[in-house]
Amino acid sequence: MLIEDYPPHHKAGFISIIGKPNAGKSTLLNALLGEKLAIATAKAQTTRHRIMGIINSPEYQIVYSDTPGIIQQPKYKLHERMMTYVKESLADSDIVIFLADVQDDPLQEPELTERLSRIIQEKPILLLINKIDLVMQEFAMARIESWKEKVPFTAVSAISALHLFNIQGLLDTLLEHLPIHPPYFPKDALTDKPERFFAAEIVREQIFLNYEQEIPYCSEVRVVEFKDKPDILAIRVEIFVERDSQKAIFIGHKGQMIKKVGIAARQELEKFFGKKVFLEQHVKVEPDWRTKQASLDKFGYD
Ligand SMILES: Nc1nc2c(ncn2[C@@H]2O[C@H](COP(=O)(O)OP(=O)(O)OP(=O)(O)O)[C@@H](O)[C@H]2O)c(=O)[nH]1
Ligand SMILES: [Mg+2]
DSSP states (O other): OOTTOOOTTOEEEEEEEEESTTSSHHHHHHHHHTSOOSOOOSSTTOOOSOEEEEEEOSSEEEEEEEOOOOOSSOOSHHHHHHHHHHHHHHHHOSEEEEEEETTOOGGGOHHHHHHHHHHTTTSOEEEEEEOGGGSOHHHHHHHHHHHHHHSOOSEEEEOBTTTTBSHHHHHHHHHHHOOBOOOSSOTTOOBSSOHHHHHHHHHHHHHHHHOOTTHHHHOEEEEEEEEEOSSOEEEEEEEEESSHHHHHHHHOGGGHHHHHHHHHHHHHHHHHHTSOEEEEEEEEEOTTGGGOHHHHHHTTOO
């Protein structure tokens, strides 16, 4: 379908999903899209970029943005870049979804509630209380009330992004608030990011799942070769850590750890791309890359 072929009442808009680290934003994006686009792990600060996920129907196009978790005090230049993505996504959005873990107490978040109170003067904000599968209903209800006392949210809902609870109802609410507008992207678009980006993310997800402490946070993945041959997809990645000692931990005794990550990543890549994958990994050291402008530019944090 051509971008021009849309009915006069067609709705389209940008919806920004924001919240603290680990609230479940990427899980929610995947739930709304009905497929796994964004990586999601139990560790905070998994997402480092703004990732658009697009859903289309003849009548509407919703462009969701998954964003990095809001960090009040950025420690590295990397964190500052991540917060720039949140800001840009908020500036572009027609509707904001503020996703809160049901355990988060708004009374502990004065800066965040003040920021939300400012944003809501300009655009609708939906409060979504997530992970309600983990608590009693009364607890979730009380949480909603205390958030509402701090910010006059446009609408409020309790969901479980992981168990797809209340997701259809959410879509209906979003469509109500979506402006009449022509589509922004071709109707078959799913995301703004290229395949290489997702290849790097899938490897990074396995790093988050397989290592503890500092390794996930000091690691970055760059795709240096992406050859889509008829029978196999050949992907070569460089994995950067900050020091030699971290490189040794990454590789592990007799290369066991990197092998484990490679096998798991290859399986996930094959699922994502729907074909056989050959994955080659090289571990390199880029000293203090999280604090260096040039390194961040090189790794695509623009
Ligand atoms: N029990 C439960 N767990 C959830 C739910 N939604 C997300 N999670 C889990 O919460 C963890 C964090 O989920 P993510 O989607 O990565 O969270 P995020 O907000 O994108 O995190 P960052 O990218 O680090 O900011 C993962 O282990 C998810 O499986 C939910 O509804 N219920
Ligand atoms: Mg995320």
